[in-house]
Amino acid sequence: MKINLKSLTEKEISAFIKDIGQPVYRARQIIKWLYERYAISFEEMTDLPKHLRELLDKNAYISSLKLMKREISMDGTQKFLFGLEDGEAVESVLIPDDDRLTLCISSQAGCAMRCRFCVTGSLGLKRDLMAYEIADQIITAGRLMAKKTIAEPPLALSEGSGDIKITNIVLMGMGEPLHNFAQVLEALSRMINLLGFSKRRITLSTAGIAPKIIELAKQAPRINLAVSLNATTDEIRNRLMPVNKKYPLKDLISVCRKFPLERARRITFEYILLGGVNDSKDDAQRLVHLLRGIRAKVNLIPFNKVTAGEKMEFRQSSENDIAVFQGILRNAGIPAFIRKSKGSDISAACGQLKAIYS
Ligand code: SF4
Structure with missing residues (x-):
């Protein structure tokens, strides 16, 4: 049976190359093709001798994600639905922002966490992704963005400026990354060692698996941490995020206090503002209190019924409530930013594209 080269670690690729009677330096060449030049066939590996390409083709293959759907928003945000080998599908979202191009990737097909404001949560968990399927979202999006393979030029990204490179990665798509810990760790290692991302440019977002x-801090030091918080009392958080029943706010905040941070780094707390649920002045004051002593920044994300789906039970906060909430945090010295939904004219909320196409 042919072996999927991407399912192998660097060491395993070297062992495989030795097994088929080839010098080990060939492994380095192949790894470069896979992770730096995004090759999806041995034919593309033009600096390998033809007999080696044939030998590889006989014994191995290179898995790749199938682009099932691509939506491009007027603001330049692009959403991809990628098909996996077994027929499952995951989403990735590419978000241009000033000089950054961030790819938001999935760590699971579906999600078991069942957050009430999330479309993916309502789909349930299908399965964990393998490390190579997590990394492949970066490779496939990177390939799509490379000028030579662009089928449809992306809007709002400079045309004719050569290849467009992804600069930042966030694990904030479908799934809870810390529920698929071993595969996510291996994927992080590939992002850093093979795909060339600095740790400072990688952020892992969790619903709060304390x-x-x-x-994570021990096994993947210096990766940025984001926590999807969304409430300031256990009562509300239990309702919005069932994970809170297992790891209540006290435990979650306590581990955040212990999370080692490099100089000038902060933990990002994501806070979806839901009208009349978690957006009062009292909530803002409680949030200040909760985050006291933590080097934190807060991203306030106004709930958007259009991107989240009409079926959602929540409503948007008023402009005034959002401004007051932000003001209370800022007055207390907490950097707080309002993050408007990107790609509001496409199915840009997590899990939406999958929900439409499943
Ligand atoms: S918000 Fe994240 S953790 Fe919660 S259900 Fe959605 S994908 Fe899962």
Whole structure:
């Protein structure tokens, strides 16, 4: 049976190359093709001798994600639905922002966390992604963005300026990354060692699996941490995010306090503002209190019924409530930013494209 080269670690690729009677330096060449030049066939590996390409083709293959759907927003945000080998599908979203091009990737097909404001949560968990399927979202999006393979030029991204490179990665798409810990760790290692991303440009977002946050700091030091918080009392958070029943605010905030941060780095707390649920002055004051002593920044994300789906039970906060909420945080010295939904003219909320196409 042919082996999927992307399912192998660097060491395993070297062992495989030795097994088929080739010098180990060939492994380095192949790894470069896979992760730096995004090759999806041995034929593309033009600096390998023809007999080696044939030998590889006989014994191995290179998995790749199938582009099932691509939506491009007027603001330049692009959403991809990628098909996996077994027929499951995951979403990735490419978000241009000033000089950054951030790719938001999935770590699971579906999600078991069932956050009430999330479309993916309502789909349930299908399965964990393998490390190579997580990294492949970067490779496939990178390939799509490379000038030579652009089928439809992206709007709002400079045309004719050569290849367009992804600069930042956030694990904030479908799934809870800390629920698929081992594969996510291997994927992080590939992002850093093979795809060339600096740790400072990678952010992992969690719904709050408290014990694994400490484990993450040990196993993948200096990766940025984002916590999807969304409430300031256990009562409301239990309602919005069932994970809170297992890891209540006290435990979550306590591990955040212990999370080691490099100089000038902060933990990002994501806070979806839901009208009449978690957007009062009291909530803002409680949030200030909760985050006291943590080097934190807060992203306030006004709930958007259009991107989240009409079926959602929540409503948008008023402009005034959002401004007051932000003001309370800022007055307390907490950097707080209002993040308007990107790609509001496409199915840009997590899980939406999958929900439409499943
Ligand atoms: S918000 Fe994240 S953790 Fe919660 S259900 Fe959606 S994908 Fe899962």
